[in-house]
Amino acid sequence: MSDTEQARRLRFEIFRYNPEDENSEPHTDVFELDETPFMTLYIALNQIREKQDPGLQFDFACRSAICGSCAMMVNGRPALACRTLTSDLPEKIQLYPLPTFKLIGDLSVDTGTWFREMAEKTEAWIHERLPFDPDALEQRMSDDVAAAIYEGDRCIECGCCVASCGLANVDDTFLAGAGLNRVARFMMDPRDSRSDSEWFDVVAGDQGVFACIGMMACEDVCPKELPLLEVYAYLRRKTLGARFLAKGDKA
């Protein structure tokens, strides 16, 4: 915005509801703000909370797209508030909490319970079956494998992919983008000793990669631009390979 341009007057329509308060009813409140250069939704929400409504609930921690706390529905699309510039949005901005997750209040949701349940269901930790040997040398890993694991670890578990997923919205047991990405991360890790057929039980059921209906909104909204389509292809390839081998079919 140049010095001569008139600042836009932004109109925020924000979902309000406190599920802990029996007198609270879901509704929206409207707030207005003058836009400033490089204003993000994070900055705008803080200004609203500081100057207009100290009771407004929303989450943030890092302000730099790392912690994943500030995800919300921005004009109908999941996004990180700290990374979304108001200049990329129209003057009317609707903010709602992410669906699928338990509402804490206003724009704040509990993503932690969903991610913990997903991690427990998929046992998202290294399964090492070798006996512990304190004198063992460090195991080497190829650069390619390390880079692929690092790519999976870039997920910040913000929940945007889960909120955008048509299936996860009606079935909260579906692993969705973040869960399947987590599975793939451990599946490709040579330190994890689970076999492909063991992974089959995790990935191939109704909650897994074959239940995905392929709308790919998850990849469209991922703020870290993770290649989720490639992740699903990897999981399907590995899982089907395990099933064919289990049946003795070498095709």
Ligand code: FES
């Ligand atoms: S505040 Fe951490 S991702 Fe936005």
